[in-house]
Amino acid sequence: MTEQIDKALAREYEAGFVSDVESETFEPGLDENVIRRISEMKGEPEWMLEWRLSAFREWLEMEEPEWALVDYPKIDFQSISYYSAPKSMKDKPKSLDEVDPELLRTYEKLGIPLIEQQMLAGIAVDAVFDSVSVVTTFREKLEEAGVIFCPISEALHKYPDLVKKYIGSVVPKKDNYYAALNCAVFTDGSFVYIPKGTRCPMELSTYFRINEQNTGQFERTLIIADEGSHVSYLEGCTAPQRDENQLHAAVVELVAMDNAEIKYSTVQNWYPGDENGKGGIYNFVTKRGICHTNAKISWTQVETGSSVTWKYPSCILKGDNSVGEFYSVALTRGRQQADTGTKMIHIGKNTKSTIISKGISAGRSNNSYRGLVRMNPGAEGARNFTQCDSLLIGDQCGAHTFPYVESRNPSAIIEHEATTSKVSDEQMFLCRQRGLDPEKAVSMIVNGFCKEVFKELPMEFAVEAGKLLEISLEGSVG
Amino acid sequence: MSEWLESAIARAQGINDWLAPKRAHALELLANTKWPTRKTEAWRYTPLRPVERTQAKVISDKVNLSPVVIADLSAIELVFVNGQFDQAQLAKALPEGLSISLGSELGSAEKADALSIFSTIKPERHIFGLVNDALAQDVVVVSVAEGVEITQPIRISSLLSQGAESHTRVQVVLSAGSRLTVIEDVQAQGDSFNTAFVEYNVAANARLEHYRFALQTGSNVAIGGSHFNLHDHAKMNSTIVGFGSDLSRLDTDIIHAGEFADAKLNAMYLLDGKELFDLHATVEHAKPNGKTEENVRCIVADRARAVFNGRIHIHRDAQKTLAELNNRNLLLSDKAEINTKPELEIYADDVKCAHGATVAQIDKQALYYLQTRGVSRSKAQVMLNFGFINELIDLMPNAALAEWIRPIIRERFAQMEVK
Numbered sequence A: 001m002t003e004q005i006d007k008a009l010a011r012e013y014e015a016g017f018v019s020d021v022e023s024e025t026f027e028p029g030l031d032e033n034v035i036r037r038i039s040e041m042k043g044e045p046e047w048m049l050e051w052r053l054s055a056f057r058e059w060l061e062m063e064e065p066e067w068a069l070v071d072y073p074k075i076d077f078q079s080i081s082y083y084s085a086p087k088s089m090k091d092k093p094k095s096l097d098e099v100d101p102e103l104l105r106t107y108e109k110l111g112i113p114l115i116e117q118q119m120l121a122g123i124a125v126d127a128v129f130d131s132v133s134v135v136t137t138f139r140e141k142l143e144e145a146g147v148i149f150c151p152i153s154e155a156l157h158k159y160p161d162l163v164k165k166y167i168g169s170v171v172p173k174k175d176n177y178y179a180a181l182n183c184a185v186f187t188d189g190s191f192v193y194i195p196k197g198t199r200c201p202m203e204l205s206t207y208f209r210i211n212e213q214n215t216g217q218f219e220r221t222l223i224i225a226d227e228g229s230h231v232s233y234l235e236g237c238t239a240p241q242r243d244e245n246q247l248h249a250a251v252v253e254l255v256a257m258d259n260a261e262i263k264y265s266t267v268q269n270w271y272p273g274d275e276n277g278k279g280g281i282y283n284f285v286t287k288r289g290i291c292h293t294n295a296k297i298s299w300t301q302v303e304t305g306s307s308v309t310w311k312y313p314s315c316i317l318k319g320d321n322s323v324g325e326f327y328s329v330a331l332t333r334g335r336q337q338a339d340t341g342t343k344m345i346h347i348g349k350n351t352k353s354t355i356i357s358k359g360i361s362a363g364r365s366n367n368s369y370r371g372l373v374r375m376n377p378g379a380e381g382a383r384n385f386t387q388c389d390s391l392l393i394g395d396q397c398g399a400h401t402f403p404y405v406e407s408r409n410p411s412a413i414i415e416h417e418a419t420t421s422k423v424s425d426e427q428m429f430l431c432r433q434r435g436l437d438p439e440k441a442v443s444m445i446v447n448g449f450c451k452e453v454f455k456e457l458p459m460e461f462a463v464e465a466g467k468l469l470e471i472s473l474e475g476s477v478g
Numbered sequence B: 001m002s003e004w005l006e007s008a009i010a011r012a013q014g015i016n017d018w019l020a021p022k023r024a025h026a027l028e029l030l031a032n033t034k035w036p037t038r039k040t041e042a043w044r045y046t047p048l049r050p051v052e053r054t055q056a057k058v059i060s061d062k063v064n065l066s067p068v069v070i071a072d073l074s075a076i077e078l079v080f081v082n083g084q085f086d087q088a089q090l091a092k093a094l095p096e097g098l099s100i101s102l103g104s105e106l107g108s109a110e111k112a113d114a115l116s117i118f119s120t121i122k123p124e125r126h127i128f129g130l131v132n133d134a135l136a137q138d139v140v141v142v143s144v145a146e147g148v149e150i151t152q153p154i155r156i157s158s159l160l161s162q163g164a165e166s167h168t169r170v171q172v173v174l175s176a177g178s179r180l181t182v183i184e185d186v187q188a189q190g191d192s193f194n195t196a197f198v199e200y201n202v203a204a205n206a207r208l209e210h211y212r213f214a215l216q217t218g219s220n221v222a223i224g225g226s227h228f229n230l231h232d233h234a235k236m237n238s239t240i241v242g243f244g245s246d247l248s249r250l251d252t253d254i255i256h257a258g259e260f261a262d263a264k265l266n267a268m269y270l271l272d273g274k275e276l277f278d279l280h281a282t283v284e285h286a287k288p289n290g291k292t293e294e295n296v297r298c299i300v301a302d303r304a305r306a307v308f309n310g311r312i313h314i315h316r317d318a319q320k321t322l323a324e325l326n327n328r329n330l331l332l333s334d335k336a337e338i339n340t341k342p343e344l345e346i347y348a349d350d351v352k353c354a355h356g357a358t359v360a361q362i363d364k365q366a367l368y369y370l371q372t373r374g375v376s377r378s379k380a381q382v383m384l385n386f387g388f389i390n391e392l393i394d395l396m397p398n399a400a401l402a403e404w405i406r407p408i409i410r411e412r413f414a415q416m417e418v419k
Helices: A002-009 A032-041 A046-061 A101-109 A139-144 A152-158 A160-166 A177-185 A425-433 A438-454 A459-472 B003-013 B020-031 B049-053 B108-117 B127-135 B364-372 B377-393 B399-418
Strands: A023-025 A084-086 A123-129 A132-136 A148-151 A190-194 A203-209 A220-225 A230-238 A245-248 A251-256 A261-268 A280-291 A296-303 A308-311 A314-317 A323-332 A337-340 A343-346 A352-362 A366-375 A383-393 A398-407 A413-422 B076-081 B098-102 B140-144 B154-160 B165-174 B179-188 B193-202 B207-214 B221-230 B235-243 B247-256 B262-271 B276-285 B291-300 B305-314 B322-331 B337-346 B352-360
Touching: A032 A046, A032 A177, A046 A177, A084 A132, A101 A123, A101 A203, A123 A139, A123 A148, A132 A148, A132 A152, A139 A148, A148 A152, A152 A160, A152 A190, A152 A220, A160 A220, A177 A251, A177 A280, A190 A203, A190 A230, A220 A230, A220 A261, A251 A261, A251 A296, A261 A280, A261 A459, A280 A296, A280 A323, A296 A308, A296 A337, A296 A438, A296 A459, A314 A323, A314 A352, A323 A337, A323 A366, A323 A438, A323 A459, A343 A352, A352 A366, A352 A398, A352 A438, A366 A383, A366 A413, A383 A398, A383 A438, A383 B337, A398 A413, A398 B352, A413 B337, A425 A438, A438 A459, B003 B020, B003 B049, B003 B127, B020 B127, B049 B221, B076 B098, B076 B165, B108 B165, B127 B165, B127 B193, B140 B179, B154 B165, B154 B193, B165 B179, B165 B207, B179 B193, B179 B221, B193 B207, B193 B235, B207 B221, B207 B247, B221 B235, B221 B262, B235 B247, B235 B276, B235 B399, B247 B262, B262 B276, B262 B305, B262 B377, B262 B399, B276 B291, B291 B305, B291 B337, B291 B377, B305 B322, B305 B352, B322 B337, B322 B377, B337 B352, B364 B377, B377 B399
Parallel strands: A123 A203, A190 A220, A203 A230, A220 A251, A230 A261, A245 A280, A251 A280, A261 A296, A280 A308, A280 A314, A296 A323, A308 A337, A314 A343, A323 A352, A337 A366, A343 A366, A352 A383, A366 A398, A383 A413, B076 B154, B140 B165, B154 B179, B165 B193, B179 B207, B193 B221, B207 B235, B221 B247, B235 B262, B247 B276, B262 B291, B276 B305, B291 B322, B305 B337, B322 B352
Antiparallel strands: A023 A084, A123 A132, A148 A190, A398 B337, A413 B352, B098 B140
16 A cells, blocks of 8 residues: 555655746855855845844754754755845846746746735735745735735834844744744745734735745744734745755744734645655745734744745733634645644633644654643633644655643643554545545545645635645555 | 762672673663753653752661551552661561562573563663662562462552652562552651653553552652553553652553453542642553553642643554543642643554643632532632542542542642641
């Protein structure tokens, strides 16, 4: 059966094409000069450069984390190019007409048309290509509502005070090895500010694309939802199919002020490498949000790509009555390795968190849930519920659960449960008896397994996620 | 490396006896082991300051100590006093099929057998297990002949006088189809330091009933392990009762080395004051059709800290494994702390595995209910706490032990409540 599964799973990676775009790319290597050059290219204020340099100095002293259950050769940080941008972007095109058509075609091919008339109404997109943001759509409409949605490099010019106040406030510079590296060399990403009492009129979305060879992508996203505001943000990503591994080390910071709500959804589909584990993206990401009083942050992620994933979207529940949620589906196949989960740090009174994690392992992959729930002494009446389910498809894969539960408040209640199972013969028999072919049956069973998470996704993403899983699992049982 | 470890290594280097190759190996590993800090996963929540500060010394003068009496138990007593095996306290006539002897006094064939087991069941990752390899005075070897059922339980007691340091080591070998009950117990007078490790090799179809009582409290450092190797159709049932001390750490490893092995582990710990108790329970399912059921319950009062790490590792070959771990914790005070980590590491698909962990306080409604029935709040609290633990005591197969431990636990709850 395993053989058949492997065969069935060896599907094409649809986003694996390379765009023929002339780029300006830095020579590989990393030192203070490279950081100065990035900062200069972006025309950043002096304090930003200082901030980058101090992060770099911290990073030099830090050690690569080894605690995750992933195995990959040591990364040579000197062999990576830290900046790459399409040449056509140098003159900062004023409108879509001036943008290189090849770039637009790339996004169209990926199913993300950037011409507003062609888009699904109600989603504004920031398209990041290697190290720069190509275009941000629907800006006027958003500006009317007072919402700021622009590349972070632009925000540094237009709203330096906001950026200065919040950057690094949720994920400190020396938080971890990859976050520190990101602080030093980050290139672009999105900046969102939702003013007080505003409900963002449309979904915001950033689409990240790595195109250039031997580069890393180091994006940085900062979302601030001011008091009583609401925003739903979507993130997508793909990369070409290559034999070399590429590094993606992003930092995402969310700030939900009193009574604000941020919903952050990700469909991660970086190139996962081939069946033998050759190539693919190393996805080492730090995502964290802070919730003030009555605020809510909800992370939903569907992880199907990357050869190695190391990612723990977390919530610091600082304000009383704040709520953190984490809904995750992680699918690994081939030789993919995923070590992902969340941290819920309960500081305020009556804070609540929910963690639903669904791991699906197939082929020769390894899929781990690693999570932390901490109730601090002040977390009076706090509550956590965690459920981690793993589904194994085939006998060569692994499914693991590493939950850390720390409680220092007697009135806090924590519940954690985890189960592991496989697609059972009985389930398959029942479906087939009802006339479903094996592929449909598996897809249905897996979809059912993930349902609790999918229902949290915005509609367009739920469709995409469902499709992704279907393709990935095509014919997985013979 | 800490000063304490350096001096331990220095002391071990002088020993030349039948365990020499094993000791040398342990010392080699120790030389390459980093002294655990908060960043060392296995000691993340258990700071080693009490070890670094211990003033405990090896006491070689003869001291007369004997284990506390457990009514109706009539065990075969195997007693260590300050780390030395006290042969005088061992019964002269042992039941047929049972032998208990010092490893150094065994014949060469038996010595070779003992060496082939030594430190193969206890994993090498445990830094104090290596210290025990290097410093244990000898190994006491208990073995039961094939098919023999020993009805009298064996009780291994490690007794420590004030300020004593001790390292005890026992090997228990159950031959095919045999049955045995073993009780492990440490009693310390204060300011002591001890490591106590026991390795069990349970052959095909053999059955082991096991108890470990870690009831020493106060200024004692107690680090130990019970490690089990289960062959085809072997069965074990283990009960652990722990109170905390300055530092109490217990590691259990259950290895399903054969098919259709069956393991049950029920552990309960009740902590008070500034005590710390750390239980690391690891289960390795290396072969198919194994079954494991673990229940761990913990009550933490005052400023005490409880640590639990429950790891279940299902190897690629271990299809059709059933493994379950249930961990429930009660926090009684706002200065107390619980850190628990139930882990699953699964490499086989046709298995049923689950774990659950909860942390909460006593059910307020239950408390209220009892108060409406005229039970005082503090009494109600003791009743509910006791009920939480008593479910596991009821599962103890040995009635004499259950009767002995029940009032001890009740007393402890009453003390917790007084504060």
